[in-house]
Amino acid sequence: MTELSLAYIFQQQQLLVDENFQLPRVEKLASDLSFSSGDQVIARDLLEDESIPEGFQLVPIRQLLQVWNTQQFEQASRAIQLLEWRRNHKFCSHCGHKTEVHATQYAMVCPACGYHQYPRVNPCVITVITRGEDEVLLARNARNKLPIYGLIAGFVEVGETLEEAVRRETFEEVGVQLKNIQYLASQPWPFPSNLMIAFKAEYAGGEIQLQEEEIRDAQFFKFDQLPDIPFKGSIAHAMIMHVTQGTPVADDTKAWL
């Protein structure tokens, strides 16, 4: 009898699960991506001629973030990112030859020139900024139509330290200066392949000046008068609760909820 594998089967940003949001078990195919934690877990895209099995449905991944625990979400997040990477590295970026999947590592290997392409993670800093004992700086993203106030975030540039990225992004987006920048926690974020690196910092000076193409509004809010903030399960939510309520950003088991 063939042993069945637990399967992450995607169609774009949706995942196949049953009515209790549990994963299906399927026969492993040679083209499936296996996890290093064992051959029992695989990931693949829904095959073109594959129908959705009875009792299963495609659910948006962001929705699963609300119902799954951290460990389940992180494994799914890894599956999404590895599949995405494999899809985008079918050819060697050095010589253009067709690549092959490495037998034991997460690498796409070029049989012609030997170049190895590894999955890339994009570091992104996110900062919760406080002023005095009871105020936090929250900003409304220009692209978000909902009236939700989140944190200043942005990608780390080549040659920059994380702290420099925190200072630069904050100054560019809201025009204020910071002091006492401290690392808090991190969270892999598979939309598409970011590592969110969380910092807290204190306001050091400057008037709020918006970078209007990025930020619609930014204000210092009293801890007990917060506007709508990002959803529970996001690192921004955990960071805002951390400074306003004193809750941990992450415990030893990396639970965000």
Ligand SMILES: [Zn+2]
């Ligand atoms: Zn090559």
